[in-house]
Amino acid sequence: MKTRASLFVSLALCGLASQASAAPAKLADVFNGEMLGTNLRYFESVAGIARTSNGDSHNYKVQGCDITANAAGGTINELRLELSPTCKADLHSFIGDFAPAANQAFTFGAFNESSGGGLEFYADCLQLCGNAYDPSVYALWEGPRAVGFMQVLVEAKLVDDAPIEASGKWAAAMTQAKGDDFVVDTRFNCERTFDPQAMQAFAKVQASAVTLGTGLTKPGC
Known part of the structure; x- marks a missing residue:
């Protein structure tokens, strides 16, 4: 007859074996x-335990x-995926036919076309940003x-040539119309006047990340 200690060990070993055999x-x-x-417990039963956490x-x-x-x-309430050639976003489970084809490059233009347009553009910073962090440009669609x-929320981090060049074109158009301080x-970020210019500049730029949910946070003025 098993003692309590041996029974506990057996159950622990069974639990470890089950975890090891899980796909x-x-x-x-x-990303679905x-x-x-x-709830978070169910999510982690599929995704696994978080590597890091910061608040929520x-x-x-x-x-x-x-x-x-x-x-x-x-x-x-929201999921964000960092994109790369091996990490591609398929948005169909989130937004159905408004999603771009999953097998093509995820560019701002591709998403604008599939979603029917109406993207609002925001940025952390476009000029005199300093070196404390790498700013991003965002396009929000509801x-x-x-x-x-x-x-x-489609994001392009301003670290590669294509997004940096696109942000420069967008900034130049706004500077010409409203001045440097603007x-x-x-x-x-507080008006939609220059969204068309941003869309034109970023049409061929590949996104570096995409976030989906409701009440998403975007840069302010």
């Missing part, structure tokens, strides 16, 4: 619209891809009732 998480199962609204923000590595989940109140007013003080 690794797949990107398509974790059905995960929005689920939790970071995971799934098939070599970096995913960030915001779980305010213990419920997943879907119709058919997709639950889902928001998509750009330096990021007043463009």
